[in-house]
Amino acid sequence: MIAEFGQVSLILALVLAVLLATLPLYGAYRGSDTLMRLAPSLVIGHFVFLAAAYVALSVAFLNHDFSIANVALNSNLLLPWYYRLTAVWGSHEGSLLLWMLMLGGWMLAVVAFSRTLPREFLTRLLSVMGIVSIGFLLFTLLTSNPFDRILPGPTDGQDLNPLLQDPGMIVHPPLLYMGYVGFAVAFGFAIAGLLGGKVERDWVRWARPWTLAAWSFLTAGIALGSWWAYYELGWGGWWFWDPVENASFIPWLVGTALLHSQAVTEKRGSFPAWTVLLSIAAFSMSLLGTFLVRSGVLTSVHAFAHDPDRGLFILIFMAVITGAALLLYALRAPRIMTGPGFDWMSRETMLLINNVFFAVSAAMVLLGTLYPLLVEFMGWGQISVGPPYFGAMFILLMTPIVILLPLGPFTRWKQDEVMRLLRPLAASAAVAIVLGLIISAALGAWNLRAITGWIGGIWVMAGAVAWAVRQWRGTRSGLALHQWGMTLAHFGVGVFLIGVAMVESMTFERDMRIAPGQTVEAAGYEFTLHEVAQVKGPNWRAEEARFTVNRNDREVARMNPQKRLYHRGGQVMTQVALRPGITRDLYIAMGEELDPASGAWSIRIHIKPFVRWIWGGAALMTLGGLISAGDRRYWRRRRAESRRADTAEVPA
Amino acid sequence: MIRMLLPLIVFAGLLVLLIFGLRTADQREIVQSPLVGKPVPEITLPGLNDPETTYSTAELIGEPYIINVWGSWCWACREEHPYIDRLGREAGVPLVGFNWKDEREDALRWLNRFGDSWSFHMVDFEGRAAIDLGVYGAPETYLVDHRGVIQHKHIGPIDATVFEDLMRRIVQMRAEADS
Numbered sequence: 126m127i128a129e130f131g132q133v134s135l136i137l138a139l140v141l142a143v144l145l146a147t148l149p150l151y152g153a154y155r156g157s158d159t160l161m162r163l164a165p166s167l168v169i170g171h172f173v174f175l176a177a178a179y180v181a182l183s184v185a186f187l188n189h190d191f192s193i194a195n196v197a198l199n200s201n202l203l204l205p206w207y208y209r210l211t212a213v214w215g216s217h218e219g220s221l222l223l224w225m226l227m228l229g230g231w232m233l234a235v236v237a238f239s240r241t242l243p244r245e246f247l248t249r250l251l252s253v254m255g256i257v258s259i260g261f262l263l264f265t266l267l268t269s270n271p272f273d274r275i276l277p278g279p280t281d282g283q284d285l286n287p288l289l290q291d292p293g294m295i296v297h298p299p300l301l302y303m304g305y306v307g308f309a310v311a312f313g314f315a316i317a318g319l320l321g322g323k324v325e326r327d328w329v330r331w332a333r334p335w336t337l338a339a340w341s342f343l344t345a346g347i348a349l350g351s352w353w354a355y356y357e358l359g360w361g362g363w364w365f366w367d368p369v370e371n372a373s374f375i376p377w378l379v380g381t382a383l384l385h386s387q388a389v390t391e392k393r394g395s396f397p398a399w400t401v402l403l404s405i406a407a408f409s410m411s412l413l414g415t416f417l418v419r420s421g422v423l424t425s426v427h428a429f430a431h432d433p434d435r436g437l438f439i440l441i442f443m444a445v446i447t448g449a450a451l452l453l454y455a456l457r458a459p460r461i462m463t464g465p466g467f468d469w470m471s472r473e474t475m476l477l478i479n480n481v482f483f484a485v486s487a488a489m490v491l492l493g494t495l496y497p498l499l500v501e502f503m504g505w506g507q508i509s510v511g512p513p514y515f516g517a518m519f520i521l522l523m524t525p526i527v528i529l530l531p532l533g534p535f536t537r538w539k540q541d542e543v544m545r546l547l548r549p550l551a552a553s554a555a556v557a558i559v560l561g562l563i564i565s566a567a568l569g570a571w572n573l574r575a576i577t578g579w580i581g582g583i584w585v586m587a588g589a590v591a592w593a594v595r596q597w598r599g600t601r602s603g604l605a606l607h608q609w610g611m612t613l614a615h616f617g618v619g620v621f622l623i624g625v626a627m628v629e630s631m632t633f634e635r636d637m638r639i640a641p642g643q644t645v646e647a648a649g650y651e652f653t654l655h656e657v658a659q660v661k662g663p664n665w666r667a668e669e670a671r672f673t674v675n676r677n678d679r680e681v682a683r684m685n686p687q688k689r690l691y692h693r694g695g696q697v698m699t700q701v702a703l704r705p706g707i708t709r710d711l712y713i714a715m716g717e718e719l720d721p722a723s724g725a726w727s728i729r730i731h732i733k734p735f736v737r738w739i740w741g742g743a744a745l746m747t748l749g750g751l752i753s754a755g756d757r758r759y760w761r762r763r764r765a766e767s768r769r770a771d772t773a774e775v776p777a
Numbered sequence: 778m779i780r781m782l783l784p785l786i787v788f789a790g791l792l793v794l795l796i797f798g799l800r801t802a803d804q805r806e807i808v809q810s811p812l813v814g815k816p817v818p819e820i821t822l823p824g825l826n827d828p829e830t831t832y833s834t835a836e837l838i839g840e841p842y843i844i845n846v847w848g849s850w851c852w853a854c855r856e857e858h859p860y861i862d863r864l865g866r867e868a869g870v871p872l873v874g875f876n877w878k879d880e881r882e883d884a885l886r887w888l889n890r891f892g893d894s895w896s897f898h899m900v901d902f903e904g905r906a907a908i909d910l911g912v913y914g915a916p917e918t919y920l921v922d923h924r925g926v927i928q929h930k931h932i933g934p935i936d937a938t939v940f941e942d943l944m945r946r947i948v949q950m951r952a953e954a955d956s
């Protein structure tokens with residue numbers, strides 16, 4: 126019953142999406158107020174039915190309804206209730222449902238917070254998002270129905286992939302999807318703007334908080350994914366340039382470029398067409414990410430059930446959405462190309478450089494990700510580019526960004542002088558170099574990567590602080606929220622840089638053979654293995670190694686890594702033991718039992734300096750983005766201007 | 778105008794590449810086991826019904842055979858069981874059950890309930906021999922030729938298509954062994 130209820134809800138949501146994508150849009154074209162007024166109600170109904178479908182699937186998981194294939198494949202009687210709830214998005218079908226629920230949620234938020242947008246504009250925006258929703262609803266109903274039955278249902282289900290039975294996994298996909306889907310709002314704004322025929326600085330301003338919010342969610346989602354891979358996959362790395370990771374990273378890079386180009390277009394009206402193009406690209410790259418993950422086109426550690434039919438569907442969908450958007454762009458952009466000029470030494474130039482480097486980075490990651498395909502297409506055999514390509518490329522492309530980042534906010538719009546700029550930052554530069562050298566020496570991290578990492582990181586952090594201080598002194602009212610947000614996010618970049626440089630240059634990593642009672646020493650720490658015990662969990666059993674870690678004869682940690690066997694699927698999983706710290710993480714993962722007689726195991730020990738700073742930096746960026754998005758400036762002026770627009774429309 | 782069309786053109790190129798990628802996705806999906814083309818490691822294990830007897834892969838050299846990894850806990854093994862039945866009847870070569878990480882009682886009860894079509898079972902309760910064999914998970918099916926070399930490995934449950942493919946390979950191996 127519950128499955129049919131969910132199914133019908135999805136179909137009704139599709140009907141409403143079709144209505145939303147047609148009637149109000151036609152109304153906006155014909156200037157019919159009655160039709161346009163339908164849009165908000167349709168959005169609410171659309172969301173309600175999506176939510177109903179989502180709840181239906183959740184209830185099925187909670188009640189162990191194994192006659193639903195999706196439940197039977199991703200849950201079982203032993204699975205705790207909270208993982209049964211998160212198992213809803215553990216599968217391809219369920220995650221699509223979550224995706225659509227979020228799209229519906231974003232649309233609802235647009236209706237709730239943007240009531241004062243000019244009606245035609247709001248209508249077009251919602252209709253465009255309705256079109257996106259149609260695509261996903263059709264995709265779900267036709268190729269990936271989460272409510273498909275298997276009759277007779279099995280008495281017990283398989284299991285949720287053990288990799289996904291983890292708190293990090295509860296929040297990672299929803300955050301990521303919030304980001305992906307959030308770019309649909311920016312996309313909607315751009316298309317609505319193109320349809321309207323004028324690129325006004327207005328709509329760019331209206332789009333900014335939405336883009337910022339989406340970008341923040343995406344940042345948090347990617348960071349969580351990286352953190353999860355770090356402790357759950359047992360590899361000890363934090364980024365692998367895996368195609369699926371890249372699929373989330375490309376929209377992030379494009380989104381970062383978009384944020385900065387929006388700033389220019391909003392404030393100065395320069396490069397409007399580029400902003401529109403980036404809005405289209407950010408969402409298209411999100412769609413491409415979806416395609417890559419679910420079609421089996423690229424092999425990856427992220428195992429979604431691959432299905433070429435699904436891949437074909439997403440590809441067609443992407444062709445329609447992006448193709449139409451780019452065609453519209455080609456037709457309408459010439460009209461909006463013009464923007465005011467600017468001097469070579471100006472904030473516009475700085476942001477243009479930012480955009481060039483981020484856009485090129487996105488293109489490079491895309492190229493690297495698709496390179497195996499390209500090579501095969503050209504008949505050059507099968508190869509893959511791998512991390513060295515990405516690593517080298519990123520150092521090359523990000524160095525200029527790091528050097529120029531603190532200069533950006535200090536630069537004046539339109540034109541500026543080099544000398545005026547260098548004076549306030551000379552102190553930051555001096556601090557960065559001296560402090561960077563001292564810290565590197567003190568930590569014994571005397572290598573090029575660590576030293577440049579510290580200098581670059583401090584330069585960016587000091588630059589952000591210097592700017593905030595000057596701004597604070599200069600104005601009575603202090604910093605506006607969006608300025609706080611920017612400072613925080615830029616500061617986060619510095620923190621992130623230091624984390625990356627230290628982890629990449631100073632990680633200690635070794636496989637060792639150790640038997641109970643033995644002690645091994647690694648980088649100043651003594652690891653003692655006391656015993657290897659058998660332990661049992663709700664749906665697994667495991668061998669658990671019990672370690673104590675000493676430093677200078679003082680106990681710093683007790684660590685118990687496990688090797689788990691999940692009963693149902695028979696998967697073996699390493700559960701690493703982690704002792705996090707601000708300046709270093711201790712990390713133990715169990716390998717194989719080497720010698721049953723002595724009980725010796727192979728054990729992998731990692732000491733990762735400053736690895737937390739990577740995610741700390743990302744957290745600061747996220748926070749900065751969210752704070753900026755909450756700035757009243759975007760909202761207040763919007764109200765004033767839409768009021769003006771309303772009154773202007775009355776006589777006409 | 779041409780300049781404005783540039784993004785669309787680039788996008789079209791991307792689409793062509795992706796369509797091509799989709800068409801060849803199947804080939805890339807096959808995970809090549811490093812053990813294919815190598816001799817089966819020598820594994821000696823006790824039997825399931827007959828714990829006193831030990832079986833060894835060394836004794837099997839001389840004719841082709843099938844190794845099927847299963848466990849009573851494995852849901853997908855139940856799914857492929859009809860095809861295991863057919864393999865046992867139609868393949869004409871020994872079908873070795875590799876009972877993996879199981880409990881003897883559970884395994885015997887399972888066989889009682891669903892039927893035992895294997896020639897005999899080796900048990901690997903601890904899962905140590907499975908590591909030598911390169912087992913990813915259950916179910917898994919290996920085809921070994923008369924020289925004791927692993928010719929093929931299928932990961933995951935056997936369905937109709939896989940069954941046809943396995944049978945074709947088995948017939949070929951038998952022909953080779955006879956010549």
